[in-house]
Amino acid sequence: MTTTDKSKVAVWDLPTRLFHWLLVIGLVGSFVTISQGWMQAHFYFGYLLTGLILFRVLWGLVGTTYARFTGFNLSVAGFFRQLRDMATGSAAPVAGHNPAGAVMVLILLLVIGLQAVSGLFYTDDVFWFGPFFFDGPNWAVNMAAWLHPRLPMLIMLLVSAHLLALIYHRFRLGERLVGAMIHGRKSDLPAANSRSPVQPVALMFSLLAVAGWLVYLWLQPI
Ligand code: HEM
Numbered sequence: 755m756t757t758t759d760k761s762k763v764a765v766w767d768l769p770t771r772l773f774h775w776l777l778v779i780g781l782v783g784s785f786v787t788i789s790q791g792w793m794q795a796h797f798y799f800g801y802l803l804t805g806l807i808l809f810r811v812l813w814g815l816v817g818t819t820y821a822r823f824t825g826f827n828l829s830v831a832g833f834f835r836q837l838r839d840m841a842t843g844s845a846a847p848v849a850g851h852n853p854a855g856a857v858m859v860l861i862l863l864l865v866i867g868l869q870a871v872s873g874l875f876y877t878d879d880v881f882w883f884g885p886f887f888f889d890g891p892n893w894a895v896n897m898a899a900w901l902h903p904r905l906p907m908l909i910m911l912l913v914s915a916h917l918l919a920l921i922y923h924r925f926r927l928g929e930r931l932v933g934a935m936i937h938g939r940k941s942d943l944p945a946a947n948s949r950s951p952v953q954p955v956a957l958m959f960s961l962l963a964v965a966g967w968l969v970y971l972w973l974q975p976i
Pocket residue numbers: 781784785788796797799800801803866869870871872873874875876877878882883884885902903906
């Protein structure tokens with residue numbers, strides 16, 4: 755890690771930024787396709803999302819400083835301190851996710867992951883069967899039947915909270931977070947450390963794992 759001047763602190767690496775915007779495309783795609791009845795496309799957007807979540811979990815283990823789960827500043831005290839500071843308008847900008855944002859991110863990843871994986875075991879009982887519906891264990895098929903129609907509402911609430919939090923940061927706390935998810939740098943931090951460089955081996959390993967998983971899904975009969 756290298757310390758840089760105030761104006762340019764590299765925070766989000768390119769893989770994390772690509773992950774984020776592909777996640778947005780994948781999720782919007784999943785909702786649009788289901789609302790239009792385009793089931794084959796719904797499956798493919800769902801596959802993409804399972805691959806993206808798998809990538810993010812691996813990148814949370816082997817990625818750069820602020821993408822790693824160990825860089826997420828998770829603590830109960832930190833979570834409540836962050837909420838209090840946000841309410842009073844005194845929350846200071848942080849390099850990675852703030853302690854409350856980190857919890858939100860983990861919940862988003864978990865719920866979107868559950869939605870996508872449950873789709874693999876789900877069916878409309880007529881024409882369309884997730885690729886693991888027939889061979890999956892009963893508990894997984896039953897759980898998917900419960901989760902897949904219910905979680906979308908929760909996802910919409912979580913995404914709304916995510917967007918409201920960004921608006922709050924912008925207008926109440928004066929923090930521009932969106933640009934950083936596009937170009938990767940934050941400029942309003944006090945002296946802070948830039949992220950570690952991307953390790954090509956870690957990136958290659960993660961991408962290969964995702965590619966293998968997507969090919970495996972692609973080859974499943976549906
Ligand atoms: C995060 C990703 C996904 C989202 C947001 C999503 C969203 C939805 C929604 C909102 C529905 C309608 C639920 C209902 O009321 O029955 C649905 C249905 C369905 N989804 Fe997904 N889904 C995702 C991933 C998947 C995946 C990966 C598959 C399978 C490969 C899949 C297969 C199905 C099937 C078979 C239906 C039933 C369609 C019907 O009842 O007409 N989904 N999905």
